[in-house]
Amino acid sequence: MKKLLSNRGAVITGVIAVLIVGGFFAARAVNAKATTVPTGLVTRGDFVEYLTIRGEIKARYSKVLTAPSGSGDLQIVKLVHTGTIVKKDDVILQFDPTNLQRTLEQKQTDLRSAEAEIQRQKAEGHMTEEQNVTDSVSAQYDVDRAKLETNKQEILSEIDGAKNRLTLSDTQQKLSEAQQKVKSGQAGLAADVEMKKKKKEKAEFDVNLAQRQIAALTVKSPVDGMVTVLPNFRAVMWGQAPPDFKEGDRAWSGAAVAEIPDLSQIRFEARIDEADRGRLKAQQNAIVHIDAVPDKDFTATISDISTLAKLDFSGWPPTKNFSIDISIDKNDPRIRPGMGANSRIVVNRTPNSVLLPAEAMFQKNGRTVVYVQNHGGFEERVIQIGKRDGSTVQVMQGLKGDERVALKDPTDTGNKQ
Numbered sequence: 149m150k151k152l153l154s155n156r157g158a159v160i161t162g163v164i165a166v167l168i169v170g171g172f173f174a175a176r177a178v179n180a181k182a183t184t185v186p187t188g189l190v191t192r193g194d195f196v197e198y199l200t201i202r203g204e205i206k207a208r209y210s211k212v213l214t215a216p217s218g219s220g221d222l223q224i225v226k227l228v229h230t231g232t233i234v235k236k237d238d239v240i241l242q243f244d245p246t247n248l249q250r251t252l253e254q255k256q257t258d259l260r261s262a263e264a265e266i267q268r269q270k271a272e273g274h275m276t277e278e279q280n281v282t283d284s285v286s287a288q289y290d291v292d293r294a295k296l297e298t299n300k301q302e303i304l305s306e307i308d309g310a311k312n313r314l315t316l317s318d319t320q321q322k323l324s325e326a327q328q329k330v331k332s333g334q335a336g337l338a339a340d341v342e343m344k345k346k347k348k349e350k351a352e353f354d355v356n357l358a359q360r361q362i363a364a365l366t367v368k369s370p371v372d373g374m375v376t377v378l379p380n381f382r383a384v385m386w387g388q389a390p391p392d393f394k395e396g397d398r399a400w401s402g403a404a405v406a407e408i409p410d411l412s413q414i415r416f417e418a419r420i421d422e423a424d425r426g427r428l429k430a431q432q433n434a435i436v437h438i439d440a441v442p443d444k445d446f447t448a449t450i451s452d453i454s455t456l457a458k459l460d461f462s463g464w465p466p467t468k469n470f471s472i473d474i475s476i477d478k479n480d481p482r483i484r485p486g487m488g489a490n491s492r493i494v495v496n497r498t499p500n501s502v503l504l505p506a507e508a509m510f511q512k513n514g515r516t517v518v519y520v521q522n523h524g525g526f527e528e529r530v531i532q533i534g535k536r537d538g539s540t541v542q543v544m545q546g547l548k549g550d551e552r553v554a555l556k557d558p559t560d561t562g563n564k565q
Contacts, residue, residue, distance in 0.1 A: 185558045187521055188505040192549030195501035195542040197535060198492045199427060201472070203418025205438060205487040207409030208475070211371055212378075213241055215399040216364035219248065224397050227405070230377045231484070234369045234408070241367035241405055248365065252358035259351035266344040373408040376485055409485045416448060416474040416491050419460055425470045427495045428453055434474050438489040441482050448491065451475040498535075502543040508553040509533070509541055518547065519554040526558045 215222055226242035234240060369375075377392040382400070384390035393405050416436050420428070434448040450472065457468040474491055509531070510517050516533055519526035531546030547553075 185519075185526070186555040187552045188508050188555050190508075190543070190547050190549055190551040190553055191503045192500065193503060195498040195503060195535065195537070195540070196494055197496035197498075197537045199424055199495045200490055200492050200538075201418045201420055201424070202488070202490055203416050203472075203474075205483060205485055205489050206415055206417050207411060207485050208413035208415050210376075210407045210409040210485075211369075211373075212404050213367050213369075213406045213408070215243065215401060215403040215405060216361065216367075217401045219243070219361050219364065219401065221398050221400060222365065224393065224395050224399060224405070227377065227393060227395050228375050230375060230392065230486075232375045233373075234375055235372050236369055238369045239366055240369050240375060240408075243365040243367075243399070245362050245365050248358055248362050252355065252362060255351060255354040255358050259348065259355050262344065262348035262351045266348060367405075369408055371408060371410075373411065374484065375406055375408055377406050378404050411483070411485075412479060414476045414479055414483055414485075415451070416476060416489055418472050418474075418491065419469045420453075420472050421467075421469050422457065425453065428472065428493060432493055434491050434493040436474065436476055436489055436491045438483060438487050440484070440487045441480060444480065446480070447477045448474045449477070450493070496535075498542065501534075502547050502549060504531075504533075504541045504543045504547060504553065505555065506536065506539050506541050507555050510557050519558050520547070521552040521554065526554050528559075 222243040224241065225244050226239070228234065228240050377394075379390035380393045380397055380399075381390045383397065393399065399405055416434075428450060430450050430452060432450045434450060436446045436448045438444075438446070452473040454471045457470055459466045460469050504518065508518050510519075512528075515530050517528050517530050520529050521527075529546055532544045534542035534544045536542070
């Protein structure tokens with residue numbers, strides 16, 4: 149029995165010795181990695197929670213170029229490409245003038261016809277007036293002669309005197325009629341000419357209208373800037389985004405074809421869901437990072453958030469969300485409307501927090517642990533985390549500021565530097 153107990157004690161002693169030696173070598177292995185595993189510093193400060201939203205750069209103001217109104221369905225024969233830098237009065241958009249040119253030619257023919265009718269009416273009226281005047285002069289002569297004959301009544305018989313008086317009365321009546329005919333002829337001529345002039349004015353208006361419509365088919369830039377061609381919503385296929393207008397497309401009356409943004413005032417536009425809408429308000433500060441300008445972040449301010457949700461058809465099925473407008477404080481010549489961008493907005497700030505790099509946090513057996521550097525090695529420590537934002541984690545328990553932690557698991561044999 150004593151021998152059996154002695155052997156059992158020897159076995160236990162050997163196991164303990166093996167565990168101690170194993171622990172010693174394991175510790176040495178961890179310690180050996182301490183010089184090669186990258187580390188980060190735990191700090192204490194404000195934990196800032198950001199809301200990151202994706203959107204697009206747009207100009208605060210822009211000049212929209214549209215198809216002329218009242219010109220019918222028009223075909224685009226010239227259109228500059230998006231991104232083209234233009235000067236004021238450069239031709240941006242040109243529509244086919246063929247149909248309106250035919251209309252102008254017809255209206256010009258109508259105008260020439262109206263002018264010819266006026267001249268013909270005046271010529272005929274002058275001939276009639278001259279004849280009326282001649283008749284009036286002749287009637288006046290007859291009256292004068294009849295008066296002379298009447299003056300002879302002292303030496304003529306009573307019958308001849310009566311005849312002369314009747315003749316005088318008759319010639320006076322004819323003279324009155326001739327004079328009245330002259331006046332009425334003049335009034336009629338004036339009325340006829342005036343009617344022809346109205347017709348001419350109508351023809352002139354039609355000619356001028358056609359000329360203005362043809363001139364409107366050539367759309368010039370109202371300012372210096374960069375052209376952005378707009379989507380053609382009539383060419384959209386079901387479930388697809390509408391393509392931009394291009395040469396050969398037909399545009400309807402008043403269709404917005406292109407715009408020239410004012411690059412001096414740039415804004416960030418995006419859409420947010422209802423949960424994020426309640427966390428934001430106007431005048432909040434923001435940071436905008438533009439994909440095409442990777443070396444610079446831009447300070448910005450929320451200028452407006454819609455109060456009512458709107459349907460967003462950018463995806464299917466469409467969703468209801470809110471639009472947000474963020475003004476960028478300073479411009480950069482590299483910025484162009486349509487560029488993709490992200491905006492980071494501070495929505496919460498917790499002072500005096502323990503801040504841990506997110507990559508220093510590991511999951512082991514259902515627990516969150518970190519490896520704290522200690523005496524040339526690493527100590528595994530369980531932590532309790534609070535909030536997380538991007539690359540930073542708020543630690544509620546288990547760490548304090550100014551400690552250094554491993555950024556890779558030092559117990560993982562695959563981590564070799």
